[in-house]
Amino acid sequence: MNIALYVIVMAVVTYLIRMIPFVFFRKKIKSKFFRSFLYYIPYAVLSAMTIPAIFYSTGNIITAIAGTVTAFVLSYFNLPLIVVALSATAMAFIAGLF
Amino acid sequence: MKSDFLRGISHGIPIALGYLSVSFGFGIKAVSVGISILWASLISATNLTSAGQTAGIDIIAVGGTLIEMILVQLTINIRYSLMAISLSQKLDKNFTLLHRLVASYGITDEIFGVCSAQKEKLTPLYMYGIILISAIGWVSGTALGATAGQLLPESVSNALGIVLYGMFMAIIIPPARRxxxxxxxxxxxxxxxxxxxxxxxxxxxxxxxxxxxxxxxxxxxxxxxxxxxxx
Structure with a gap:
């Protein structure tokens, strides 16, 4: 089968999944339960994506822990996203040198 | 208003860097299953999602059916619907139908995470900034990985694996502390x-x-x- 067909199908399905709710949800959600659920969902998604995956992210548990601790400490003190992300990477890289 | 766009760009830089390293791996994998550099980059530009694309090229590689492709994309990517509903609740009044049609292209885990952590309402320009820089990272990483997969020293590419997770922690921890x-x-x-x-x-x-x-x-x-x- 032509690869173009596959790519079009992939792209259209993925776009519709994002577009339909984004375009058609116009009203403010009234349900307190659903609003609370939506308030927590981003933090819950990021947490589940990060743990335990962060410990496997560098291919070496020691460098991953070095980066994780760095990210934890810096974000605890409210440093900007990019500072935390790049410092964690730098620390994982440095730990990998030993 | 212009500053919204720039703020979006600056918030998108860690995402773009993370995407660059992740999509680099996608580019290498795409070429290894027989997909050209151009098609690999086109897949990244039109899909902007890691898990869905990786599953997608596996189906292409074995010549799977289109039904299978649809079902796999639906199950892997359905989470974006939930994220889109959540984001729809905090859109600025400037978000017209056209803006919604365009910006929905860029709802990914990371962009969603950063956008939903904003205290202000989301403006179209802010989202375009964050999406633009992220998509540039994603597509160029794919093209680079597909072209020159093995050139980056392993120590660097390994360390880059943590960049996105570091950013996630920076999003989660301050509110969890409060x-x-x-x-x-x-x-x-x-x-x-x-x-x-x-x-x-x-x-x-x-x-x-x-x-x-x-x-x-x-x-x-x-x-x-x-x-x-x-x-």
């Missing part, structure tokens, strides 16, 4: 995710994330309902 409810939801979600990783290993990682997040958020919504004031 609000006990967020802290508990975050811990619950992480614990559930650990259970899936080591115990219920048959569940794919995409599903594991969704199930963990939904369980933790349902518990959070029941035990700590959110009032109008702290949204």
């Amino acid at each position: 609000q006990k409810s967020v802290l508990i939801v975050v811990i619950l979600s992480a614990l559930t995710s650990i259970l899936f990783k080591y115990l219920f290993t048959a569940v794919s990682s995409g599903f594991a994330v969704i199930i963990s997040a939904v369980i933790a958020s349902v518990v959070g919504a029941i035990v700590f309902p959110v009032g109008e004031e702290n949204e």
Whole structure:
């Protein structure tokens, strides 16, 4: 089968999944339960994506822990996203040198 | 208004760097299953999603059916619908139909995470900034990986693997520190995710994330309902 067909199908399905709710949800959600659920969902998604995956992210548990601790400490003190992300990477890289 | 766009760009830089390293791996994999550099880059430009694309090229590689492609994309990417609903609640009034049609292209886990952590309403320009820089990172990483996969020293590409997770921690930890409810939801979600990783290993990682997040958020919504004031 032509690869173009596959790519079009992939792209259209993925776009519709994002577009339909984004375009058609116009009203403010009234349900307190659903609003609370939506308030927590981003933090819950990021947490589940990060743990335990962060410990496997560098291919070496020691460098991953070095980066994780760095990210934890810096974000605890409210440093900007990019500072935390790049410092964690730098620390994982440095730990990998030993 | 222009500053909204620039703010979006600056918030998107860690995402773009993370995407660059992740999509680099996607580019290498795409070429290894026989997909050209151009097609690999086109897939990244039109899909902007890691898990869905990786599953997609596996189907292309073995010549699977289009039905299979549709079902796989639906199951892996359905989480974006939930994110789109959540984001739809905090859009600025400038978000017209056309803006919604364009910006929905860029709803990814990371862009969603950063956007939903904003205190202000989301403007189209802010989202375009963050999406533009992220998509540039994603597509150029794919092209680079597909072209010159093995050129980056392993020590650098390994260390880059943590960049996105570092950013996630920077999003989660400050609110978890301020609000006990967020802290508990975050811990619950992480614990559930650990259970899936080591115990219920048959569940794919995409599903594991969704199930963990939904369980933790349902518990959070029941035990700590959110009032109008702290949204």
